[in-house]
Amino acid sequence: MGNMKIKAKEKDGIVKAKVMAKHEMLTYNAAKKKGKEANFITHMTGKVNDKIVYEISSSQFLSKNPLFKFQFKGKAGDELEMTWIDLKGDTKTEKKKIK
Amino acid sequence: MNRRKFLGLGLAAAVLVPATTLNAIDFRKTKPDTWTAKDVESGIEALYGAKPTASDAITLKAPKVASNGGAIPVTIRTKIEAKSVAIFQDVNPESAVAVFTVPEGGIVDYSIKIKMKASGKITVVVEDKAGKLHSVEKDLEVALGGCEG
Numbered sequence: 001m002g003n004m005k006i007k008a009k010e011k012d013g014i015v016k017a018k019v020m021a022k023h024e025m026l027t028y029n030a031a032k033k034k035g036k037e038a039n040f041i042t043h044m045t046g047k048v049n050d051k052i053v054y055e056i057s058s059s060q061f062l063s064k065n066p067l068f069k070f071q072f073k074g075k076a077g078d079e080l081e082m083t084w085i086d087l088k089g090d091t092k093t094e095k096k097k098i099k
Numbered sequence: 100m101n102r103r104k105f106l107g108l109g110l111a112a113a114v115l116v117p118a119t120t121l122n123a124i125d126f127r128k129t130k131p132d133t134w135t136a137k138d139v140e141s142g143i144e145a146l147y148g149a150k151p152t153a154s155d156a157i158t159l160k161a162p163k164v165a166s167n168g169g170a171i172p173v174t175i176r177t178k179i180e181a182k183s184v185a186i187f188q189d190v191n192p193e194s195a196v197a198v199f200t201v202p203e204g205g206i207v208d209y210s211i212k213i214k215m216k217a218s219g220k221i222t223v224v225v226e227d228k229a230g231k232l233h234s235v236e237k238d239l240e241v242a243l244g245g246c247e248g
Contacts, residue, residue: 014206027214029192043125055200057126059134061191061214063170069210072202 006096015074044084142194151232168241190219
């Protein structure tokens with residue numbers, strides 16, 4: 001199920017990143033109604049050169065296809081690597097060069 | 100899908116918690132009680148084991164009236180040298196929404212979209228380097244509840 005979109009842009013040594021993870025983010029309540037299994041992203045990290053620049057442990061109460069915006073010190077040309085893992089244990093990694 | 104099968108699947112999913120190779124802190128594993136706490140106070144207590152003091156050094160941005168409770172944009176900014184940042188609210192079945200781990204020298208300027216099923220209060224707790232807790236709260240109205248997905 002899905003993927004993610006990453007945008008990262010550097011200005012004056014600060015990288016502004018936007019990440020949209022495509023995920024249903026089904027809460028326990030909503031899943032019960034639909035007769036599906038609850039599933040949501042539980043943990044996500046952003047790394048540049050193997051250094052963690054962003055980390056979030058999340059619950060079911062993020063929106064559907066959650067959007068994450070954040071900033072960190074970095075430079076253009078490096079690669080931002082985002083990884084998330086969901087309740088079912090699915091994990092996705094996506095890389096994007098910082099502009 | 101019948102109920103029995105559904106419950107069985109849920110159980111299987113709970114058992115199959117994978118061993119993450121990420122060298123990061125997953126608060127869902129280290130502080131499992133945080134995610135099942137029903138109210139904000141006990142959520143904070145479970146996560147940090149202490150009570151925060153209100154601070155005006157944190158900026159919490161959220162709409163006064165959210166038209167869609169399924170995606171409420173929340174922005175947190177602070178100049179405090181933080182170790183972690185946690186978001187709670189008081190209307191969903193459990194109070195914890197997310198916990199950020201702030202990397203060394205990290206900039207706290209986070210925006211995410213959250214779900215709230217009714218009008219309520221968002222509480223943000225910032226843990227600084229010394230382990231002191233700072234918090235800020237904001238009330239907001241939700242026109243359309245977002246928990247039904």
